[in-house]
Amino acid sequence: MIAEKDTILKLKLPTDPRWVAMADDNLEEILVDHAYCEQKAASSCISLIVQFSNRPELVDVLSPIVAEEWEHFQRVVEQIRKRGFTLGRTRTDEYVVKLAKHERKGGPIERQLMDKLLINAMIEARSCERFKILWKNLADEELKAFYYNLMASEAGHYVTFIKLAKEYMPEDVVKSRWQEFLEIEANIIQNLEVRPGRMH
Numbered sequence: 219m220i221a222e223k224d225t226i227l228k229l230k231l232p233t234d235p236r237w238v239a240m241a242d243d244n245l246e247e248i249l250v251d252h253a254y255c256e257q258k259a260a261s262s263c264i265s266l267i268v269q270f271s272n273r274p275e276l277v278d279v280l281s282p283i284v285a286e287e288w289e290h291f292q293r294v295v296e297q298i299r300k301r302g303f304t305l306g307r308t309r310t311d312e313y314v315v316k317l318a319k320h321e322r323k324g325g326p327i328e329r330q331l332m333d334k335l336l337i338n339a340m341i342e343a344r345s346c347e348r349f350k351i352l353w354k355n356l357a358d359e360e361l362k363a364f365y366y367n368l369m370a371s372e373a374g375h376y377v378t379f380i381k382l383a384k385e386y387m388p389e390d391v392v393k394s395r396w397q398e399f400l401e402i403e404a405n406i407i408q409n410l411e412v413r414p415g416r417m418h
Contacts, residue, residue, distance in 0.1 A: 251417045
């Protein structure tokens with residue numbers, strides 16, 4: 219099932235092998251960055267619920283994701299402390315910032331909502347790909363199992379955001395815009411400095 223979900227990510231550009239090679243040497247930084255990624259994912263869903271509270275299905279679908287992302291945050295913090303690391307401060311996620319610049323402002327509210335949902339889907343898709351890399355390449359057996367389990371969850375969230383977008387915009391419009399975001403994201407990844415201590 220996990221493998222099946224992984225095939226539908228269809229990211230245009232894989233993670234740079236240099237990131238993979240340096241993962242074990244930057245474990246504390248990766249875990250800290252990951253913790254804040256989970257916190258931001260929960261916050262993003264909360265923002266969508268607040269902004270679009272008049273859409274019951276969106277509220278019903280995203281509320282459990284908020285709880286799940288926050289649970290993931292707690293689980294990552296547990297892994298950090300177990301290894302004698304410190305949570306530290308959050309850092310600006312350049313990848314997310316660059317992706318968010320392509321969200322269209324103004325126009326029909328449904329189109330704005332679609333862009334927000336697809337950006338969230340893209341972040342989940344890339345996170346899923348990174349989790350798969352960590353699962354396959356880390357030396358720490360406990361963390362390998364940890365990221366294997368999270369990989370399935372992120373893939374599920376990716377699918378959920380895409381499906382939710384189709385509730386508010388025609389499927390062909392969502393598919394077309396998703397293809398645009400795939401190209402945008404590939405360009406961002408290609409031009410972003412390889413940062414081994416960052417999740418994105």
